[in-house]
Amino acid sequence: MKDELSLLQTQMTYKKRLEAMLKELQAQQEPLRQKVARLEKIMLSEQRDVDRLEGRSLSAFIYIVMGKMDEKLDEERREYYAARVKYEAAARELEAIRQDIENTEEDLSDLADCEARYAQALENK
Numbered sequence: 001m002k003d004e005l006s007l008l009q010t011q012m013t014y015k016k017r018l019e020a021m022l023k024e025l026q027a028q029q030e031p032l033r034q035k036v037a038r039l040e041k042i043m044l045s046e047q048r049d050v051d052r053l054e055g056r057s058l059s060a061f062i063y064i065v066m067g068k069m070d071e072k073l074d075e076e077r078r079e080y081y082a083a084r085v086k087y088e089a090a091a092r093e094l095e096a097i098r099q100d101i102e103n104t105e106e107d108l109s110d111l112a113d114c115e116a117r118y119a120q121a122l123e124n125k
Contacts, residue, residue: 005125008118015111022104025097032094039087046080 053073 004121005118008114008121011111011114012118015108015114018104018108018111022101022108025101025104029094029097029101032090032097036087036090036094039083039090043080043083043087046076046083049076050080 050073053069053076
């Protein structure tokens with residue numbers, strides 16, 4: 001009986017720690033979601049710049065005439081790849097937080113009734 005009470009106390013302590021962790025993860029999630037959305041817009045804008053230069057646009061024609069097409073296209077591609085790297089890193093971080101939230105919620109569901117079981121064990125003692 002004493003071992004059971006000790007185990008249930010440990011579970012309740014762990015549950016409180018998980019609840020605090022979940023709250024922190026959820027607080028981190030929204031700002032990161034906004035960051036990912038912002039970085040995605042930047043990445044897509046940079047991709048459009050590259051597409052414009054690779055296609056038949058007035059700006060592409062001007063750079064061809066000026067003899068600076070390769071230079072400008074390289075610059076735009078570098079900007080796109082840099083934006084993509086930042087976006088993908090933030091997206092991975094967001095996915096990791098989502099996964100941590102999911103795992104923490106699963107762990108919490110396993111401990112959902114530990115307080116009630118503790119109260120019952122005390123009553124039975």
